[in-house]
Amino acid sequence: MVNLVQALGIVALLYCTSVAGDKVFRFDYTSSRNIDGWWKLHNIPVTWNMARLRCLAEGAILLSPLNKNYVKTMKMIMATSNGSIQRGIYSGVHATYSKGVYSSIEGVPLSRIPVSWAPGEPDNYDNNESCLLFFPNGTMADVNCNEVRPYICYKKRNYDVVRSDCGTTDSQYHLESRTGSCYKFHTIGQTWHQAYMTCAAEGGYLAIINNDIEAQALKELAAKYPETREIAKFTNFTDPVAVGYYDWNKDRTWFTIHGESLSEAGYRIWSENQPDNAKIENMGQHCGGMLRSSLLDDVWCEDLTYQFICEKSPESLIPEA
Structure with a gap:
C-alpha cells in the first residue's frame, strides 16, 4: 500500500513531469517531460495484441521501460492507480516475431532495456510466453500473450505535430x-x-x-x-x-x-x-x-x-x- 507521504510525493512528481496546458496530441493523453511525449492508461484488461491494436488506432504504441525515466514514469502511473493494474501491465516488449528474440515495439532489443526480473522470471512457462509484463515495483516477467492485462499507450513528442480542421493529428480525416x-x-x-x-x-x-x-x-x-x-x-x-x-x-x-x-x-x-x-x-x-x-x-x-x-x-x- 502507498502511504500518504508517498502518495503526495508521487502526485508531485507526476505534476512536475507534466507540461501545463500541453495537450497537443489529444485530450485523453497526459503530457510528460520524463518520457518526452504523451501517455494514456487503459485499465480494462485485454490481450497483448488487442492492446497493441488499440494503441495503434489511437496513433500511439505500447509503452516500454526503455530507460530509467520510462521506468520511473511507468511506476508512478501504476502507483496512482488501483485494481487489476497492480497485477502488472503489458509493456511493448515482445517476442512474437521470433521465439525468444525480445525487443520493444520501436525495435529496441531487450539487451538494451534496463530490465529487473521478478523472482523466478523469465521462465517461458510451457514454452508459450512471448510478452513481457511490467509490475509496480519495476520488475518484469514473461507471460502468455493471450492473458488479459491493462496497458499504457505512448505517443512520442513530435514538435511538428499539428491538429487539422478535424481536431486530430490523423491526416486521413x-x-x-x-x-x-x-x-x-x-x-x-x-x-x-x-x-x-x-x-x-x-x-x-x-x-x-x-x-x-x-x-x-x-x-x-x-x-x-x-x-x-x-x-x-x-x-x-x-x-x-x-x-x-x-x-x-x-x-x-x-x-x-x-x-x-x-x-x-x-x-x-x-x-x-x-x-x-x-x-x-x-x-x-x-x-x-x-x-x-x-x-x-x-x-x-x-x-x-x-x-x-x-x-x-x-x-x-x-x-x-
Whole structure:
C-alpha cells in the first residue's frame, strides 16, 4: 500500500513531469517531460495484441521501460492507480516475431532495456510466453500473450505535430462542409466489431447516415477507393462498407450505434431485397453496411472483413474549455 507521504510525493512528481496546458496530441493523453511525449492508461484488461491494436488506432504504441525515466514514469502511473493494474501491465516488449528474440515495439532489443526480473522470471512457462509484463515495483516477467492485462499507450513528442480542421493529428480525416463532420475511409478491411473499436480509438465512431445529403457525401467518398471484392462469392452486390447501425436484439430491428432507430436517425433506404439476413454456416447478418450506391445492406459481424468509414466531430479530441 502507498502511504500518504508517498502518495503526495508521487502526485508531485507526476505534476512536475507534466507540461501545463500541453495537450497537443489529444485530450485523453497526459503530457510528460520524463518520457518526452504523451501517455494514456487503459485499465480494462485485454490481450497483448488487442492492446497493441488499440494503441495503434489511437496513433500511439505500447509503452516500454526503455530507460530509467520510462521506468520511473511507468511506476508512478501504476502507483496512482488501483485494481487489476497492480497485477502488472503489458509493456511493448515482445517476442512474437521470433521465439525468444525480445525487443520493444520501436525495435529496441531487450539487451538494451534496463530490465529487473521478478523472482523466478523469465521462465517461458510451457514454452508459450512471448510478452513481457511490467509490475509496480519495476520488475518484469514473461507471460502468455493471450492473458488479459491493462496497458499504457505512448505517443512520442513530435514538435511538428499539428491538429487539422478535424481536431486530430490523423491526416486521413477530412472535414465535409455539407455535414459538418469529418470522415476517414479505411481501406484495410476489418470485421464490423474491430472497425467499431478502431473508430472509437480514433476519437470517432462508425459513420451514421442521417440524411440524403450525408448519404451522397459518403457515396462520393467510397467511390474514391477500389473495392476489395472479398465477399463477391456471397452476394450479387458490390462490396459493402461497414457503417454504424446494428441489429441489437438479432430480431431484425435496426438501430444506430447511438441508440436511435434508423427512422429517428433520418436515413433508412435499403438496397433492393435488403435486409435479407443471408446465412453462412447458420451465421446471420446483424451488422450494418452501405453499398457504394449509399443504399443500406446488412452484413456479417464476424469472420468476414470490410472496408469502413469512421466519422468524428472536429471537437471530439480537443480538451473542453
